[in-house]
Amino acid sequence: MTSAGGDSANLRETALRSAHEALGATLVDFAGWLMPLRYSGEKAEHTAVREKAGLFDLSHMGEVRITGPQAADLLDYSMVGHLSKVSVGRARYTMITDADGGVLDDLIVYRLAEDDYLVVPNAANVGTVLAALQERAGGFDAVVDDRSGDTALIALQGPAAVEILAPLTDADLSEIKYYAGYRHTVAGQPVLLARTGYTGEDGFEIFIEPAAGAPAVWDALLKAGEPHGLVPAGLSARDTLRLEAGMPLYGQELSRDLTPFDAGLGRVVKFEKEGDFVGRAALERAAERSADRSGGRRLIGLAARGRRPIRTGMPLLRDGEQVGTLSSGAPSPTLGRPIAMAYVDAGLDASTGEFAVDVRGRTEPVDVVELPFYKRER
Amino acid sequence: MSVPAELSYTEEHEWVSISDGVATVGITTYAAEALGEIVFVEPPEAGATVAAGDTCGEIESTKSVSDVYAPVSGEVVDVNSAAVEDPEIIGTDPYGQGWLFKVELSEEPKDLLSPEKYTQLTEGEG
Numbered sequence: 001m002t003s004a005g006g007d008s009a010n011l012r013e014t015a016l017r018s019a020h021e022a023l024g025a026t027l028v029d030f031a032g033w034l035m036p037l038r039y040s041g042e043k044a045e046h047t048a049v050r051e052k053a054g055l056f057d058l059s060h061m062g063e064v065r066i067t068g069p070q071a072a073d074l075l076d077y078s079m080v081g082h083l084s085k086v087s088v089g090r091a092r093y094t095m096i097t098d099a100d101g102g103v104l105d106d107l108i109v110y111r112l113a114e115d116d117y118l119v120v121p122n123a124a125n126v127g128t129v130l131a132a133l134q135e136r137a138g139g140f141d142a143v144v145d146d147r148s149g150d151t152a153l154i155a156l157q158g159p160a161a162v163e164i165l166a167p168l169t170d171a172d173l174s175e176i177k178y179y180a181g182y183r184h185t186v187a188g189q190p191v192l193l194a195r196t197g198y199t200g201e202d203g204f205e206i207f208i209e210p211a212a213g214a215p216a217v218w219d220a221l222l223k224a225g226e227p228h229g230l231v232p233a234g235l236s237a238r239d240t241l242r243l244e245a246g247m248p249l250y251g252q253e254l255s256r257d258l259t260p261f262d263a264g265l266g267r268v269v270k271f272e273k274e275g276d277f278v279g280r281a282a283l284e285r286a287a288e289r290s291a292d293r294s295g296g297r298r299l300i301g302l303a304a305r306g307r308r309p310i311r312t313g314m315p316l317l318r319d320g321e322q323v324g325t326l327s328s329g330a331p332s333p334t335l336g337r338p339i340a341m342a343y344v345d346a347g348l349d350a351s352t353g354e355f356a357v358d359v360r361g362r363t364e365p366v367d368v369v370e371l372p373f374y375k376r377e378r
Numbered sequence: 379m380s381v382p383a384e385l386s387y388t389e390e391h392e393w394v395s396i397s398d399g400v401a402t403v404g405i406t407t408y409a410a411e412a413l414g415e416i417v418f419v420e421p422p423e424a425g426a427t428v429a430a431g432d433t434c435g436e437i438e439s440t441k442s443v444s445d446v447y448a449p450v451s452g453e454v455v456d457v458n459s460a461a462v463e464d465p466e467i468i469g470t471d472p473y474g475q476g477w478l479f480k481v482e483l484s485e486e487p488k489d490l491l492s493p494e495k496y497t498q499l500t501e502g503e504g
Contacts, residue, residue: 038414041414042415042440043415043440043466236440236441240440307418307462307465308418308420308436308438309417309438330440331417331418331440360443
């Protein structure tokens with residue numbers, strides 16, 4: 001049993017720690033940060049995000065600013081995306097790989113101005129991404145600046161997000177498209193207001209720098225959201241929400257041993273951009289293997305027929321033989337049955353055979369299903 | 379934390395209520411709170427013979443798996459199908475609707491804890 005707060009001495013705290021404690025959160029170590037795992041209960045939090053709205057503290061995520069005349073060129077060289085082509089005020093989901101195409105991180109890049117980008121890595125990968133960008137910056141007229149320590153990030157996610165946020169901001173939310181972000185105010189605080197998320201729902205991510213402004217934003221959103229059914233939501237709900245939406249989690253669906261093509265996300269690799277970029281040659285080979293399924297891996301979706309949870313790391317069997325491993329698995333609150341993603345060889349024909357998961361020596365029958373498990377109606 | 383005075387307990391955080399030679403078994407509030415949200419339970423099957431101290435089932439929360447132990451010896455005469463269908467009730471009403479299974483005793487129960495002893499045990503662990 002893990003107890004909250006027991007050995008939290010060396011953990012980094014977000015500006016919202018006392019707010020979480022007042023709300024009765026269970027706080028845990030996540031990538032070196034003391035973060036809320038759940039408040040009332042993960043299932044209720046999950047359902048609130050699908051049906052109404054949830055409020056997340058994501059201040060552990062990294063924020064790295066890239067500025068200077070060659071900021072765009074540095075990003076085109078360092079990452080697999082075509083980031084010089086992104087319009088000011090828009091964002092892209094992209095990845096950074098090493099020279100052999102292995103994924104170092106998946107991230108969102110916001111273009112704040114012509115020569116000013118914000119890169120948002122996963123908390124556990126901030127150091128890796130920063131080191132890679134600094135190393136790759138040699139020869140470019142651009143500055144790499146880690147702002148993670150003093151930037152808070154609050155996510156408001158769910159179908160009621162627009163209604164809740166509108167009275168608290170100077171922004172016309174109908175003008176902010178999906179994957180766009182602009183400087184605005186929320187609850188009087190200057191913020192970067194972006195229409196992005198990791199839940200499969202409409203919603204916003206609100207970056208607040210300095211982080212001291214975060215409690216005012218958090219409190220105002222919680223208060224304004226209460227009549228709309230908004231609840232604070234923890235990392236546990238965030239994980240099941242992203243799993244249902246078929247979104248990868250670094251460390252589970254993504255790693256240095258896998259390329260974007262293995263994860264089914266080859267579309268983020270923009271070979272058409274000019275010039276070399278780190279990983280190009282290796283990724284071209286990975287793309288060919290992926291196209292004819294002659295090598296590499298492939299992600300498939302699984303749904304259990306029974307109720308017994310199928311979980312990360314369990315072996316996937318076809319006709320009794322192991323053909324893969326579950327990269328993520330959990331009971332799905334929306335579908336009402338256990339679901340999982342699993343890695344198999346790219347060449348595996350998943351349309352035939354009896355699939356099952358080895359749950360501690362017992363075989364639980366599963367169906368191979370289309371990803372994502374959940375897609376919101378637009 | 380609730381430890382009803384009329385029940386007996388085990389070190390594995392289960393409760394036992396004996397009436398007319400039949401023991402009803404469930405998990406305690408302490409166990410339910412420690413587990414978090416319960417998403418799956420597999421009690422022993424009706425008709426199975428269990429021996430006190432043996433594992434005889436599984437209970438899973440969103441994040442962890444725990445064994446269910448037989449606190450007494452005998453034959454399983456009933457299982458709570460409502461809890462199998464809706465495992466959440468084990469967490470919300472562990473001493474009531476969330477009971478797990480019933481055992482017809484084949485011998486007198488041994489080593490069960492009084493409410494006072496069990497409270498001491500949980501305070502020691504807490």
